[in-house]
Amino acid sequence: xxxxxxxxxxxxxxxxxxxxxxxxxxxxxxxxxxxxxxxxxxxxxxxxxxxxxxxxxxxxxxxxxxxxxxxxxxxxxxxxxxxxxxxxxxxxxxxxxxxxxxxxxxxxxxxxxxxxxxxxxxxxxxxxxxxxxxxxxxxxxxxxxxxxxxxxxxxxxxxxxxxxxxxxxxxxxxxxxxxxxxxxxxxxxxxxxxxxxxxxxxxxxxxxxxxxxxxxxxxxxxxxxxxxxxxxxxxxxxxxxxxxxxxxxxxxxxxxxxxxxxxxxxxxxxxxxxxxxxxxxxxxxxxxxxxxxxxxxxxxxxxxxxxxxxxxxxxxxxxxxxxxxxxxxxxxxxxxxxxxxxxxxxxxxxxxxxxxxxxxxxxxxxxxxxxxxxxxxxxxxxxxxxxxxxxxxxxxxxxxxxxxxxxxxxxxxxxxxxxxxxxxxxxxxxxxxxxxxxxxxxxxxxxxxxxxxxxxxxxxxxxxxxxxxxxxxxxxxxxxxxxxxxxxxxxxxxxxxxxxxxxxxxxxxxxxxxxxxxxxxxxxxxxxxxxxxxxxxxxxxxxxxxxxxxxxxxxxxxxxxxxxxxxxxxxxxxxxxxxxxxxxxxxxxxxxxxxxxxxxxxxxxxxxxxxxxxxxxxxxxxxxxxxxxxxxxxxxxxxxxxxxxxxxxxxxxxxxxxxxxxxxxxxxxxxxxxxxxxxxx
Numbered sequence: 001x002x003x004x005x006x007x008x009x010x011x012x013x014x015x016x017x018x019x020x021x022x023x024x025x026x027x028x029x030x031x032x033x034x035x036x037x038x039x040x041x042x043x044x045x046x047x048x049x050x051x052x053x054x055x056x057x058x059x060x061x062x063x064x065x066x067x068x069x070x071x072x073x074x075x076x077x078x079x080x081x082x083x084x085x086x087x088x089x090x091x092x093x094x095x096x097x098x099x100x101x102x103x104x105x106x107x108x109x110x111x112x113x114x115x116x117x118x119x120x121x122x123x124x125x126x127x128x129x130x131x132x133x134x135x136x137x138x139x140x141x142x143x144x145x146x147x148x149x150x151x152x153x154x155x156x157x158x159x160x161x162x163x164x165x166x167x168x169x170x171x172x173x174x175x176x177x178x179x180x181x182x183x184x185x186x187x188x189x190x191x192x193x194x195x196x197x198x199x200x201x202x203x204x205x206x207x208x209x210x211x212x213x214x215x216x217x218x219x220x221x222x223x224x225x226x227x228x229x230x231x232x233x234x235x236x237x238x239x240x241x242x243x244x245x246x247x248x249x250x251x252x253x254x255x256x257x258x259x260x261x262x263x264x265x266x267x268x269x270x271x272x273x274x275x276x277x278x279x280x281x282x283x284x285x286x287x288x289x290x291x292x293x294x295x296x297x298x299x300x301x302x303x304x305x306x307x308x309x310x311x312x313x314x315x316x317x318x319x320x321x322x323x324x325x326x327x328x329x330x331x332x333x334x335x336x337x338x339x340x341x342x343x344x345x346x347x348x349x350x351x352x353x354x355x356x357x358x359x360x361x362x363x364x365x366x367x368x369x370x371x372x373x374x375x376x377x378x379x380x381x382x383x384x385x386x387x388x389x390x391x392x393x394x395x396x397x398x399x400x401x402x403x404x405x406x407x408x409x410x411x412x413x414x415x416x417x418x419x420x421x422x423x424x425x426x427x428x429x430x431x432x433x434x435x436x437x438x439x440x441x442x443x444x445x446x447x448x449x450x451x452x453x454x455x456x457x458x459x460x461x462x463x464x465x466x467x468x469x470x471x472x473x474x475x476x477x478x479x480x481x482x483x484x485x486x487x488x489x490x491x492x493x494x495x496x497x498x499x500x501x502x503x504x505x506x507x508x509x510x511x512x513x514x515x516x517x518x519x520x521x522x523x524x525x526x527x528x529x530x531x532x533x534x535x536x537x538x539x540x541x542x543x544x545x546x547x548x549x550x551x552x553x554x555x556x557x558x559x560x561x562x563x564x565x566x567x568x569x570x571x572x573x574x575x576x577x578x579x580x581x582x583x584x585x586x587x588x589x590x591x592x593x594x595x596x597x598x599x600x601x602x603x604x605x606x607x608x609x610x611x612x613x614x615x616x617x618x619x620x621x622x623x624x625x626x627x628x629x630x631x632x633x634x635x636x637x638x639x640x641x642x643x644x645x646x647x648x649x650x651x652x653x654x655x656x657x658x659x660x661x662x663x664x665x666x667x668x669x670x671x672x673x674x675x676x677x678x679x680x681x
Contacts, residue, residue, distance in 0.1 A: 039068040047073060052080030052136070061098075072109065075102035076137055083140050087303055087339040089375060092144045099141040106134055107160065114164045118227055134161070135170050142176065147340075147377050151180045152192050167223040168232060174213035178243045181206040182250070183380050186443050199444050206247055213240045238269040246380075249278045249455055250447070254488070271295070273307045277455035280315065283491025285530035289315050304378035305341040306332065313348040314460055317355045320532035320566050323668055325352035343374035344381070347389055347458075354393065355533075357568045357667035359400055366393055385458040388442070391435040392459055396466055398428035403572040408658040410576075410602040435467065450479065451487075452495050461495055462533055465502065473507035476500075494524045495534065502541055514545050536566035540573050547575060556612060563615055564636045567643075567666035571602075578604045578614035579664075586621040586628065590653055594630075595619075597657020613637035617664045627651050634664050642666060648673050 043064045050060050061077025068074070079099030086092045107114070110130050116122055117131055138161045145153040155177065162173045181195070185202040189195050196202050217224075217236050224232045245260035257278055264270035276291030292315070296308040309332035313325035329349035336342050346369035353362035370390050376382055402424045406412050412421065439445055448454045450468075452461040459467075468476055480500040484493060501516035520538060528535065543558035559577040563570055570577060583595055598619075599605055606614055615636050622629040627649055634643040646663050650656045654675040663669065 036068060036070075040071050040073075043067055043071060043073050047077070050077075052077045053084040054081075057081040070105065072102040072105035072133070072137075075099070075105065076133060080136070080140055083144055086144075086147075088373060089148055092147045092375075096141065096144050096148075099137060099144065103134075103137050103141055103157070103160070106130070106137065110134075111164075114166075117164075118167055118223070123227075138171050142171075147375055149383075151184050152194060154180055155194055167220040168228060168236065169213075169216065172213075172239050174209045174216065175239045175243050178206040178209040178213075178247070179380075181209070182243075182247060183382075186382075186384070199447075203247065203251060206243070210240050210244050210247065234267065238264060238267050241267075242269070242271065242274075245278070246274060246455075249281060252488070254278070254282055273311075274455070276308070277311065280311070281453045281455045282489045283453065283495075285315060285318060285527055289530065303339045303341075305344050305376065305381070307379055307381075309341070310344045310348045310458075313352055315530065317351055317460070318533045319530045320536070322352050322356035322568060322666075326356060326358075326668070338372070340375040340377045343369045343372040343386065346372070347386075347393070350393055351460075354396060354400065355568060357571060357662055357665065358669060359397060359404060361669075362393070362397055366390055366397065380456055381458055384438070384442070385448075388435065388438045389458045391431060391438060392463055392467055394431040395428060395435055396463065398424055398431055399466075400572050402428070403574065404662075406574070407571040407602045408661070409600055411600070432470070439467070451483075452499070453489070453492055462537065465499060465537075469502070469506060473503045477503040477507060477509075494520060494526070497524075498534065498538060498541075502537075505541060505545070510545060510548070514542070517542050517545070532565050536562055536569050539565065540569065540575070543575055544573075556614070560613065560615065560637050563665070564638070564640060564642065567634075570665050571662060571667075576602050576604050578606050578610075578612055580606050580608075580610070580614055580616040582616070582618045584618065584620040586623040588623075591621045591628065593653045594621075594657045594660065597653070598661050601658065601661045603661070615642065617643075619660065624649075630656075630660055632660060632663055647671060650675075 046060065047064070050056055052061075057077045058081040061074045061081060064071065064074030064077060066074075075098040079095050079097075079102055082095035083092065083099065086095055113122060113127060114131065114134065117127060138157055142154050142157045145151070145157065158171060158173045158176050161171050162169075181202045184192065184195060185199045185206070187195055187202075188197045190197075196205060214237070217233050217240075221233045224236075241260045241263045245257050245264065248254070248257035248260065261270060261275050261278065264275075272291040272294040276288045276295070279285075279291060280288035289312070292308040292312045295306075296312060309328060313329050316322065316325035316328070326349060329345050329352055332345040333342060333349065336345060346365045350362045350365035350369065353359070353365060369386075374383070374386055376386070402421055405417050405421055405424070409415060409417055412418065439449065442449070444456075448457040449459065449464050451457075452464055477500055480496045480503065483496040484500070487493070487496065497516065497520050501513045501520070504510075504516065505513035517538060521542065526535060539558045539562040543555055543562060546552075546554035546558060555575075556578055559570070559575050562573070562575070563577060581598070583591075585591075606612065615634055617632065617634045620631040622631070628651070630648050630650070632643055632646040632648070633641070635641055643664060643666060648656075648660060648663065648669070649671055650673040652675050656673060656675070659669065659673055
């Protein structure tokens with residue numbers, strides 16, 4: 001009995017202790033919950049009047065974290081602040097952890113609320129404010145993952161958002177997925193598990209998500225219109241139209257692309273930049289220029305690529321307006337500083353310099369682009385395209401340097417220039433090796449290179465032609481003849497014809513090539529103000545054929561026409577054209593030495609007795625103290641001013657004659673000429 005009684009007493013004692021501990025913990029938890037509620041109330045009160053991107057947001061966010069680290073608000077403020085001020089990989093990488101934590105904590109605490117938010121019982125101003133926080137965090141976190149090229153994490157963000165099945169998808173889950181598949185279309189599941197294994201299948205997924213978005217909008221139309229008004233479904237469709245316009249353009253369904261762009265125009269939601277890209281792709285260059293200018297005139301957005309500032313200079317190069325291309329790219333660089341877009345603008349600048357004949361400046365711009373860690377924000381353009389474009393320009397630059405050496409010294413084969421040419425050829429071969437390998441391993445080379453015009457391409461048709469000319473002429477002759485049968489772009493047909501003829505010329509089918517080129521010259525109607533580069537390449541090809549045939553009259557005619565259309569190309573063409581030269585002003589040993597260097601260039605200088613039509617160059621030398629000024633004017637055989645009062649100031653002879661000659665052909669450059677560095681410096 002005693003043992004049993006003691007056992008009962010022990011049990012009663014243990015039970016009393018249990019209840020004491022239980023109620024103590026309950027009191028503590030209630031007290032903690034009350035404290036936490038008070039802290040969160042304080043946080044919510046203090047966040048009023050301070051936006052997450054304000055200058056005071058970071059210290060305020062850290063204060064909120066100290067008050068309650070389990071509440072999402074402090075982490076949101078820290079992450080939003082860091083993201084807003086990010087301009088490089090590290091910045092966006094550092095913004096992700098607090099944003100991700102805020103996203104998880106917000107869903108943990110309010111997930112049940114979000115699952116049933118849009119009901120009369122739950123749709124209060126306070127709860128809707130939580131919903132807005134969810135949208136802001138999700139959108140910013142998604143952008144950060146996009147900016148550091150982590151598309152699998154982008155999908156994690158949107159899938160977490162999508163589980164709440166809101167009647168109105170403010171984030172744009174399906175269109176984000178469409179964009180993500182399209183932007184990463186050239187990758188496979190080996191890189192990111194959600195992707196398919198080829199470009200075509202990834203594009204199919206992008207289309208599927210767009211059509212899924214239409215279904216979602218249609219299925220939720222009644223609830224959405226009840227909450228947000230009768231026009232909400234039309235507003236939501238605009239985002240889907242935007243992506244369908246891009247996708248149809250990429251797969252060359254231009255009628256469908258135009259249909260969706262018109263829907264966007266009617267809804268006031270069109271991206272003129274994207275529409276301009278589509279117009280350029282089908283050869284409507286005047287429209288493309290007009291549309292790019294509409295987006296160009298919007299306020300400049302630092303921290304992301306503004307595509308008009310990359311593609312407009314490209315159109316200016318087509319139009320022979322190389323100085324305008326240079327100026328626009330320089331302005332973009334000035335406004336962007338060293339933020340995302342800076343590298344692309346330097347590539348655009350390099351293109352302008354290359355086609356203007358300013359090779360030294362081209363190389364400087366290319367090196368800046370190569371040394372800049374570009375983030376491809378606000379664009380489908382990628383790092384692979386970035387590097388490919390830079391490397392292709394390096395090949396062209398080396399080749400043009402070779403042509404320039406031969407132009408500036410027609411006796412190059414028995415001079416020290418032979419050593420320089422050997423170095424440049426080695427440089428070109430190394431650059432070619434890199435770019436050819438990039439091309440071979442590019443799964444969408446047919447679309448972005450061979451098609452000549454593609455809104456997703458970062459190189460031009462002329463650059464594509466330059467790259468492909470060292471491959472199989474027979475293969476590409478057939479390829480571009482086949483394009484003439486299958487491609488529906490009427491304004492691009494002439495480019496396919498030109499390419500096929502040029503490849504025939506490389507295959508030594510000179511008579512066929514000549515017949516094709518002459519047919520193009522006689523029958524093709526051009527937008528002459530926007531297609532000067534096309535015309536110039538046509539004239540250049542014909543001039544080379546007539547030069548090889550010994551047809552001096554036609555050689556002169558087409559050389560003169562090339563000079564009038566695009567004079568900067570002549571020094572790099574290998575053509576030796578006729579020109580008259582007259583000099584005026586100061587006449588002393590230095591100016592005579594400069595003129596001698598001018599006359600060493602690869603030009604057939606005509607005497608006063610010659611009657612053949614040819615350009616006329618006038619140089620006036622003025623001595624100003626220890627310096628000289630040369631004023632250059634050049635007119636075409638028809639009397640058109642090609643170079644008008646171009647000034648150059650110099651003090652020494654070295655390099656001046658060649659620089660003056662290049663400027664006779666429209667090359668730009670600094671007013672004060674600095675001689676090239678001497679060997680050993």
